[in-house]
Amino acid sequence: MHLLDGNEDLARTAxxxxxxVFEKASVFAFRSLHLPCWRIGVFSNPLLLAALVVTIGAQVAAVYWPPLQVMLHTVPLQGEHWGLIALLVLPILLVPEGLKTLRYLSGQRQRRAAAAA
Incomplete structure (x- = not known):
């Protein structure tokens, strides 16, 4: 992985x-504090999706486009670095979504039980 081998530019870029990436993931994870993303609809907010594409596109440019690399002191990331970032972002997405799903399903069961009584 070599993020800790003294390559300051690589560590800073990663x-x-x-x-x-974490900030964009948290936007999706916390679109609602009550409803899980699958209930809201992942594609229900086209402006949010456009912002995601623009932001990630700008980040890719910052990492791989030489003029921005010079200005921002970034270096190209390898696939293993992107993989580590993706692995680290998973809890930001999965934990809140899992908790909201459990809360949502529990509420659904309670409403059905109350309606049946």
């Missing part, structure tokens, strides 16, 4: 990229 941290910068991770922060951008």
């Amino acid at each position: 941290a910068f990229t991770a922060m951008v």
Whole structure:
């Protein structure tokens, strides 16, 4: 993985990229504090999807486009770095969605039980 081998530019680029990806993931995870994303609809907010595409596109440009690399002191990330970032972002998505799903399904069961009584 070599993020800790003294390559400061690589570590800075990976941290910068991770922060951008984490922020975008948290936007999706916390679109609602009560309803899970599958209930709201992942594609229900086209402006949010456009913002995601633009932001990730800008981040990719910052990492791979030489003029931005010079300006931002970034270096190209390898697939293993992107994989680590993706692995680290999973809990930001899965934990809130799992909790909201459990709460939603529990509420559905309670409403059905109350309606049947």
